[in-house]
Amino acid sequence: MKLIVAVDENWAIGLKGKLLVSIPNDMKFFVAKTTGNIVVMGRKTLESFPNGLPLPNRVNIVMTSNADYDAHGATVVGDVVKLKEELTRLASQDETKDMEVFVIGGASIYKELLPLCDTAYITKIDFKYDADTYFPNLDEDREWEITEESEEQTYFSLTYRFLTYNRKN
Numbered sequence: 001m002k003l004i005v006a007v008d009e010n011w012a013i014g015l016k017g018k019l020l021v022s023i024p025n026d027m028k029f030f031v032a033k034t035t036g037n038i039v040v041m042g043r044k045t046l047e048s049f050p051n052g053l054p055l056p057n058r059v060n061i062v063m064t065s066n067a068d069y070d071a072h073g074a075t076v077v078g079d080v081v082k083l084k085e086e087l088t089r090l091a092s093q094d095e096t097k098d099m100e101v102f103v104i105g106g107a108s109i110y111k112e113l114l115p116l117c118d119t120a121y122i123t124k125i126d127f128k129y130d131a132d133t134y135f136p137n138l139d140e141d142r143e144w145e146i147t148e149e150s151e152e153q154t155y156f157s158l159t160y161r162f163l164t165y166n167r168k169n
Contacts, residue, residue, distance in 0.1 A: 001040075001116045003103035004033055005135050006123035006160075012131030013107060017044060020129040023155045029162060030104075033121060034058055038090060038101045040083065042109040046071060059096060061086060063109055080112060107133045120144065120165040127158055138165050 006026050007013055014020060035057045043064040046052060053072050054060035060074035063083060069076050077083045090096040103113045114120075120138060138144040148164035 001101045001103060001113065002119040002121065003110060003114065003117045004030055004121040005105065005110065006125060007135050008125045008127055008129045008131065010128055010131070011135045011137045012129055012133065013105070013110075013135045014133035015129065015131045017048065019048075020131060021125065021127075021158070023123070023125070023158065023160065025153060025155065026123045026160070029121075029123065034102050034104065037099045038087070038096070039104045040101060040109065040113065041104045042106045043069060043071075045105045045109070046074065059090065059099065063112075080116075083113075107135065110135055118167045122163045122165060123160055124163050125158060125160040143167055 005013055006019065006023070008020055012020060034055070038059040038061065039055060040061045040063065043062055043066065046054065046060070046062050049055065054074040060071070061083065062069065062071040062074045062076050063079070064076060065078055067076070067078055075086060077086050087101060090099070103110060103117060114136060122138065144165045145168055146163055147166045150162040152159050152161055
């Protein structure tokens with residue numbers, strides 16, 4: 001499993017249920033990585049999308065403890081065990097067996113599924129935002145190392161980099 005997230009200098013990812021900033025090239029990166037694959041998210045993340053609808057051209061899975069939740073066509077699972085069962089089912093089907101699985105948020109889903117991930121695509125923004133939601137700092141986690149790093153990018157006055165972290169074997 002992989003994950004994808006944009007973080008600031010303090011590994012912040014959100015404020016009051018919203019992203020800290022929207023950078024067009026980061027959104028393009030997200031679309032390029034996740035299109036044609038499986039995305040796993042929490043209920044609040046799904047609800048933050050336009051009209052609360054699942055992302056197109058992806059298999060959408062929503063983790064929520066609300067078994068009656070209407071995810072507008074996305075698959076709903078109640079916990080990690082049910083998620084693993086659904087991913088096993090998808091891996092056995094011809095049309096989905098070669099798809100990669102991306103965890104796309106929010107904070108509680110990242111925290112719960114991080115131990116199952118081996119790759120993290122991090123957009124690291126060189127700025128400190130006011131925030132109330134954070135991602136675990138992989139730079140301080142001995143299990144993770146940076147294996148790829150882009151050139152510095154700019155968006156107006158912001159600078160950022162695309163980093164790939166891999167779990168050490």
